[in-house]
Amino acid sequence: MAFLSWRDQYRVGVEHIDREHLFLFGLINGFHDRHRSGADTRELQSILNDLVQYSEEHFRHEEETMLENDYPTLSAHCALHEELYLAIFRLGEELAADSSSITMDTHRFLRNWLVSHILTHDLQFADYLAKRSAEQEKRDEAARSAAAGKREDEARSTAATKGEKQTPIAG
Numbered sequence: 261m262a263f264l265s266w267r268d269q270y271r272v273g274v275e276h277i278d279r280e281h282l283f284l285f286g287l288i289n290g291f292h293d294r295h296r297s298g299a300d301t302r303e304l305q306s307i308l309n310d311l312v313q314y315s316e317e318h319f320r321h322e323e324e325t326m327l328e329n330d331y332p333t334l335s336a337h338c339a340l341h342e343e344l345y346l347a348i349f350r351l352g353e354e355l356a357a358d359s360s361s362i363t364m365d366t367h368r369f370l371r372n373w374l375v376s377h378i379l380t381h382d383l384q385f386a387d388y389l390a391k392r393s394a395e396q397e398k399r400d401e402a403a404r405s406a407a408a409g410k411r412e413d414e415a416r417s418t419a420a421t422k423g424e425k426q427t428p429i430a431g
């Protein structure tokens with residue numbers, strides 16, 4: 261069983277964000293598995309470097325999607341990404357200075373590093389997107405009924421005009 265298993269509850273519902281989260285899970289699992297199988301420091305450092313680089317890219321993609329969707333707490337979310345990035349960047353530095361610094365706590369830290377951010381903060385963005393899309397749907401529905409109402413009024417008024425023209429003049 262993988263150290264970090266993907267669950268449906270982690271889904272944000274934006275295809276590229278979920279795909280990138282899944283990829284980060286893979287890197288964290290790889291780091292854990294290779295450490296357990298006795299990989300040397302260089303290999304572990306290389307996986308951690310990938311994790312640092314890929315998270316930076318992923319955070320940027322996520323922030324772009326938030327910006328496109330007018331996410332009101334974007335700047336607070338960016339600050340959290342910055343903290344997350346610094347945390348694994350420092351981990352990389354610790355590992356470079358002392359290869360024995362990796363313990364089970366390091367792996368637990370990495371697991372929480374990602375999962376708690378997804379569950380607490382990224383899923384708030386998912387809620388926001390769901391609400392936004394429901395509100396948009398309501399507005400579209402209101403616009404459709406207003407347009408249908410206008411068409412009915414126009415049809416009635418045309419029929420009335422024709423009716424007037426066809427009414428024979430009495431007398």
Ligand SMILES: [Fe+2]
Nearest residue numbers: 322377381382
């Ligand atoms: Fe995020």
